[in-house]
Every structure is written in structure tokens, then in C-alpha cells.
Amino acid sequence: MADTVIIHDLPPKEASRLLSALPADSFVFNALPAVNHCMGCFDCWTKTPGLCVIRDRHQELAHALAGCGALIILSRCVYGGLSPAVKVAMDRSIGYMLPYFYLDRKRDELHHQPRYKERMVLRWHLYGDATREERRTAEALAAANGVNLLAKECRVSFYPAAGDIPPLGGAV
Amino acid sequence: MRLVLWNGSPKAKGSASAVFLDYLAGQAGPEHTLCRVGGLKAPAAADFRGADALILAFPLYVDGIPGHLLGMLEALEPDLRVLAPEAKVYAVINCGFFEAGQCAHAMELLRHWCRRAGLCWGRGVCVGGGGMANAAPLGRGGPLSPIARALDALAASVLSGGLGEDILAQPALPRRLYVAAAHLGWNKTGRKNGLSKADLCAPLEKGAPR
Numbered sequence: 001m002a003d004t005v006i007i008h009d010l011p012p013k014e015a016s017r018l019l020s021a022l023p024a025d026s027f028v029f030n031a032l033p034a035v036n037h038c039m040g041c042f043d044c045w046t047k048t049p050g051l052c053v054i055r056d057r058h059q060e061l062a063h064a065l066a067g068c069g070a071l072i073i074l075s076r077c078v079y080g081g082l083s084p085a086v087k088v089a090m091d092r093s094i095g096y097m098l099p100y101f102y103l104d105r106k107r108d109e110l111h112h113q114p115r116y117k118e119r120m121v122l123r124w125h126l127y128g129d130a131t132r133e134e135r136r137t138a139e140a141l142a143a144a145n146g147v148n149l150l151a152k153e154c155r156v157s158f159y160p161a162a163g164d165i166p167p168l169g170g171a172v
Numbered sequence: 173m174r175l176v177l178w179n180g181s182p183k184a185k186g187s188a189s190a191v192f193l194d195y196l197a198g199q200a201g202p203e204h205t206l207c208r209v210g211g212l213k214a215p216a217a218a219d220f221r222g223a224d225a226l227i228l229a230f231p232l233y234v235d236g237i238p239g240h241l242l243g244m245l246e247a248l249e250p251d252l253r254v255l256a257p258e259a260k261v262y263a264v265i266n267c268g269f270f271e272a273g274q275c276a277h278a279m280e281l282l283r284h285w286c287r288r289a290g291l292c293w294g295r296g297v298c299v300g301g302g303g304m305a306n307a308a309p310l311g312r313g314g315p316l317s318p319i320a321r322a323l324d325a326l327a328a329s330v331l332s333g334g335l336g337e338d339i340l341a342q343p344a345l346p347r348r349l350y351v352a353a354a355h356l357g358w359n360k361t362g363r364k365n366g367l368s369k370a371d372l373c374a375p376l377e378k379g380a381p382r
Binding site: 027034037038039040041042045046047049050051062063064066067068078079080081082083084085086087088089090091093094095098099100101103108109110111115116131133134137140141144145148 | 181182183187231233234235236237238239240242243245246269270271273274277280281282284285288347351354355358361362365367371372373374375376377378379
């Protein structure tokens with residue numbers, strides 16, 4: 001099992017600098033070039049449970065996410081969220097959850113029941129130009145993702161550029 | 173007025189976004205020019221030339237804007253302030269969760285896009301229980317009447333060129349009934365595909381790409 005899953009859209013130079021000293025059980029998914037996008041068919045819930053029916057390299061990511069201990073996202077910050085390529089990879093990953101709802105009583109909201117018993121740590125490293133308002137949105141958005149992924153911990157960090165992100169070895 | 177109605181759903185047919193845009197289009201009289209864009213094809217920048225209003229409808233994907241639509245929005249960002257400097261942006265975001273408020277983060281992302289594109293934000297409607305859009309008529313008296321009322325208010329803002337507070341709208345029925353209906357629906361679709369509930373809940377093999 002890949003205990004740590006990394007999804008990124010880093011330029012090649014920054015990718016090799018940041019991702020060269022990762023633990024051996026890490027799985028790295030380069031979101032670029034972008035994979036096919038979600039078609040909204042929900043077959044990942046009702047036909048091939050847990051796996052998107054579009055047969056491309058995203059299927060490796062779905063298997064890596066299965067029961068992973070950490071999901072680390074390194075993405076350009078776009079309007080206070082993830083970049084289009086990273087977002088497409090996340091959109092295709094909803095099979096990580098079940099279609100069935102549960103009621104989160106603390107938040108008084110429905111969320112999807114978990115497919116896996118393991119609980120991940122979710123980390124967002126966002127780089128690039130972001131206003132204060134966009135950062136606030138990103139923090140709230142990552143927290144909402146954390147709730148929907150039933151993450152046990154969720155943190156967001158911001159960097160002016162990809163070159164400012166420290167090597168991940170320790171951060172993972 | 174020239175109104176651009178943009179369906180941001182990737183579904184070719186049967187999307188809730190199309191239902192809501194059709195409803196809004198029905199509120200506009202013949203004196204208005206409607207331009208419909210969207211689906212899988214990225215709109216051309218020229219589609220927005222001289223627009224008075226851009227009305228964007230899309231489903232919530234992982235708390236945000238669907239990735240393919242986000243890419244289209246980002247690509248259009250530099251052109252719109254030139255092509256449609258007067259345009260106000262309105263949005264209808266729907267989610268499968270019952271609570272409309274879960275669309276609020278995506279609405280914020282869209283407002284940030286609007287600011288960077290140099291456009292004026294008009295108003296948004298967050299719709300919960302979007303899975304019901306095709307299950308009941310969108311009109312007065314039925315369970316979707318709160319959504320119809322919200323869209324009426326949005327249409328009034330659009331057609332007057334006005335701004336307004338965002339509106340949260342979800343079906344008028346108990347949440348537990350919505351959940352029960354959704355679960356029955358997933359089970360039924362699974363059975364059609366030859367899968368039991370246990371099959372639908374099965375984990376993928378860990379870390380073993382096929």
C-alpha cells in the first residue's frame with residue numbers, strides 16, 4: 001500500500017527538488033498533463049465501485065488512495081482553490097467515498113460514508129499569487145475537503161512560488 | 173439585454189444545471205437575446221462579446237468548481253474584461269447534499285474569479301438536494317418550490333441588472349426522506365449493474381494499479 005499519496009502540478013525542476021527524498025511507500029501523481037475529467041456518471045459508485053470507469057492513468061491514483069495514510073497536494077493556488085489539473089484528479093477520486101450519506105451531527109450536514117477504515121492526513125501546499133481573501137477561501141475549502149474525506153487532520157500552507165516550498169521529506 | 177447562459181455540467185443530458193437554466197430562460201421575455209454555451213465544449217471568448225449578464229450553472233464537485241470548468245474559466249479570464257466589461261455574473265450551483273450551504277465555498281471561488289476577470293458579481297443561488305431536479309416539477313406547490321422561488325429572485329436580479337445577497341434553497345421535504353430516496357436509488361442502480369450493496373461498499377485493492 002502506498003501510505004503517502006502526492007498529487008502535484010509542479011514544474012519539472014521543482015518536482016525533482018521537492019519529491020526526490022520521499023519515503024519508499026509514496027505514490028506520486030503528476031496531475032499534468034491533465035487526465036480526462038469527470039463526466040458525472042457516478043459509475044465509480046454503482047458500476048465499478050471505487051474506480052472511475054474512464055480507463056486512463058487516474059486508475060493508478062484511485063488504487064494508491066485506497067486506505068492511504070496521507071494525501072499531500074501541491075498545487076498552484078487558483079481563485080483560492082486547486083489548479084484545474086489537480087482539481088480534475090480530485091473530481092475523479094470520489095470513489096474513495098461511498099455514495100451513501102451519513103449525518104454529521106456536529107455540523108448538521110450530510111456527508112458520504114467512508115469506503116476505507118483508515119483515516120488520512122490531508123495537507124495542501126498552495127503556491128503562487130493569492131489574495132488574503134483567496135487564502136481564507138482555501139483554508140475553509142481544504143477543511144471542507146477534510147470533512148468529506150473523513151481526514152483525521154487537515155492543514156494548508158501557502159508559498160509565493162513553487163520554488164519556496166521546502167523539501168517534503170520531513171513535512172510528509 | 174444580452175444574456176449568456178453557461179451550463180457548466182459535463183453531462184450531455186439530464187443535468188440539474190440544464191433544468192435550472194431552462195427555468196431561468198423561461199423568465200426572460202422576447203426582448204432579451206439569449207446565448208447558450210457550455211457542456212463539454214469550451215465557450216469561445218467571442219460568445220461573451222457585449223454580454224450584459226453571464227449566468228453560470230454547474231454542479232458542486234468536491235466542494236468546488238468542476239476541474240474542467242475551472243480550466244475554462246481561467247482561460248477566459250484575460251478576455252472577458254475586454255469583451256464584456258459591463259457584464260454582471262450570476263450563478264446557480266447545485267449539490268447532491270441536502271444542505272444548500274455546502275455550495276458556499278464554490279460560490280466564493282467564483283467570486284474570486286469574477287474579481288480577477290474584472291467583472292461585477294451579481295448574485296448566486298446555492299441549491300441543495302440537486303439530485304431531485306429531474307425527479308419533480310420545478311414550480312409552485314411541489315417539493316422544489318423553494319428552489320423555484322430562489323430562481324425567480326435570481327431572474328429578477330438578472331433582468332434588472334441588479335445585485336443581491338446569495339440565496340440558499342433546498343427541497344421542501346424532510347432530510348431523512350431525501351436520504352432514504354437517495355440510498356434506494358443507489359441500490360437500484362447497483363442492482364441494474366448486477367451489484368449488491370456489499371459490492372458497492374467494497375474497498376479497492378490497496379495500492380495495486382491494474
